[in-house]
Amino acid sequence: MQPYVVTIASEKGGVGKTTLATNLAIYLKALREDLAVTLFSFDNHFSVDQMFRIGSEKPRGTVFDLLLGRPLPELVATGEFGVQYIPSSLRLPELRPRLRDPSLLASLLGRSGLGGILIIDTRPDLDEFTANALFAADRVIVPVKDTPSLENTRRLYRFFEHHDLPKQALRILPCLVDSRIRYQDGPFENPYQLLKAYALNRGYRCMEGFIAKSPKVESLNTNPEGKVYPVLTHGRGTEVHLQLAHLARQVILDADACEDRRLDSWLRQEQDEIRRRQLEHRQRLERVAFRCLACGKALPTAGLEAFYLENSDGRLAGFVESPCLTDLVFSSVYRNRQGDADSGLRDMFLESALRSYFVLSGPEPDRLVFHRFDEDGRILSSKTLTTGGGFFGRSRPPLTQFWERLRDRLGDDDFLLLRRGVPGQAEDLLANRPYRDFCRTRQLVSMQLSSRAHD
Structure with missing residues (x-):
């Protein structure tokens, strides 16, 4: 006793x-x-x-x-x-x-x-x-x-x-x-x-x-x-x-x-709480298809080098391999060509991504906004991309194509929240404490975007 x-x-x-x-x-x-x-x-x-x-x-x-x-x-x-x-x-x-x-x-x-x-x-x-x-x-x-x-x-x-x-x-x-x-x-x-x-x-x-x-x-x-x-x-x-x-x-x-x-x-x-958390963790793992949402490549269930992604209500969830997301961002937001000359900037981007959240939102049919948020849910930067026609005479940015491929699974005022996992351990973002932090930031992001929409 x-x-x-x-x-x-x-x-x-x-x-x-x-x-x-x-x-x-x-x-x-x-x-x-x-x-x-x-x-x-x-x-x-x-x-x-x-x-x-x-x-x-x-x-x-x-x-x-x-x-x-x-x-x-x-x-x-x-x-x-x-x-x-x-x-x-x-x-x-x-x-x-x-x-x-x-x-x-x-x-x-x-x-x-x-x-x-x-x-x-x-x-x-x-x-x-x-x-x-x-x-x-x-x-x-x-x-x-x-x-x-x-x-x-x-x-x-x-x-x-x-x-x-x-x-x-x-x-x-x-x-x-x-x-x-x-x-x-x-x-x-x-x-x-x-x-x-x-x-x-x-x-x-x-x-x-x-x-x-x-x-x-x-x-x-x-x-x-x-x-x-x-x-x-x-x-x-x-x-x-x-x-x-x-x-x-x-x-x-x-x-x-x-x-x-x-x-x-x-x-x-x-013990009841531990069992509940284990069940929730298992359910999160089961609802994620371990394929890269950008390129469709099959992903391992452990040892991931990737970003975790969810929409505003958690119905859409999955991973995007870090190289895929980096290519999408650099070719769309920074308009840089792939190549060795960009490797230093890419490394800086990936390193800063461990302390940031990235958000894609489409407030209007022909606009896609790429936001960067800090861990307290504050907007650090925003970049607007057009989703129709060309982009200064060029083809549509790959990031807008990625957004449109997922668009039919999103609501009207939806957004995508992305968080990079620790290299080789991105699946740990689905563990209880990191996922709780992710959900907390998602709520803060939702409040920020809603406030900006009404300004």
């Missing part, structure tokens, strides 16, 4: 997030000794390492290595109290681009072989790291100490809505509550009741109980030795000790009752 993932998250700093995460791990282990409890932090203050590191042992790896895909068993260290932890890292900002997809961490953890309960401590910010920790979580505990920190919770709920995640996973936990305060008037006796009422009024679910503010507990993080001490061993006489034990029991009961873990469901989704 996959681990039960508990993410501690709040966009407000100073709410006791890391203290909660580290102590929760210890209390879980104390309540159930045979339970595997693992902890790591995306924050860079190294409190996790300071509390759990045994002696001066050097880490075999860090959270940085986890996010790079290194096997988790190579990174987990057994620390104090039997809690497993993954050492922290100062290099995490380097990985922000890698974590733009919030599902990355879930995919890595789902294949880790880890069991038990995993606790993730996050930064006080809904950044890429926190997003990944939220996406992977079975339970998100949101510590709040006042109404401003409670208001910040709205963004966490919006994240769950945006990614179609069950909001039942989110739980508010009032923390650092001064239990000495008593209200004389009004419906609430103390700050805990007030915060809980505010949370429930906003539709938020809450954990049972709260974590009190305690000078004794706060002092456990501040001492000359630089050591972080746990409440279990150094704060047994405090109210917080009982509250953490109660919280840990809730988490264990929730984990025991959770039959379908988040990582299990995500891996099923991921």
Whole structure:
């Protein structure tokens, strides 16, 4: 079974997030000794390492290595109290681009072989790291100490809505509550009741109980030795000790009752998505006749040196060999003769074609326009060719003849979009990610051409 993932998250700093995460791990282990409890932090203050590191042992790896895909068993260290932890890292900002997809961490953890309960401590910010920790979580505990920190919770709920995640996973936990305060008037006796009422009024679910503010507990993080001490061993006489034990029991009961873990469901989704993409890729390959649309030559299904072509709605699809398209363009647009003298220009054209899209459109019956677009769908250049009669006394340009051969398979306001594939790998343009980029550019091109037609 996959681990039960508990993410501690709040966009407000100073709410006791890391203290909660580290102590929760210890209390879980104390309540159930045979339970595997693992902890790591995306924050860079190294409190996790300071509390759990045994002696001066050097880490075999860090959270940085986890996010790079290194096997988790190579990174987990057994620390104090039997809690497993993954050492922290100062290099995490380097990985922000890698974590733009919030599902990355879930995919890595789902294949880790880890069991038990995993606790993730996050930064006080809904950044890429926190997003990944939220996406992977079975339970998100949101510590709040006042109404401003409670208001910040709205963004966490919006994240769950945006990614179609069950909001039942989110739980508010009032923390650092001064239990000495008593209200004389009004419906609430103390700050805990007030915060809980505010949370429930906003539709938020809450954990049972709260974590009190305690000078004794706060002092456990501040001492000359630089050591972080746990409440279990150094704060047994405090109210917080009982509250953490109660919280840990809730988490264990929730984990025991959770039959379908988040990582299990995500891996099923991921496998379904992979199968769907494979099917779509196969269907794209099957609808393409592997013959050059310009010369009719049979083409191999792999090792292609070609441009991929589609019309505006994808009904017409195929490949044009790179030499064929180069001849068509140079003899029509640049009006150059074939020959060795043109080889340098042809090489430049083919090289630039790896970073461009080319478009043929016939806005009027006697005109063909050859456009060059960049990868963001912006027009870089346009050349108009006539499709009837001659072209300055010469025969019709070959590019217009190519267009007319395909014309009966096109709509009235149609266009052809061409993209050169990597030499010897042009068939890879039909793979999921490149094809998604192709379709995105096709949509942008359609908008650009439509806008120009109405100007």
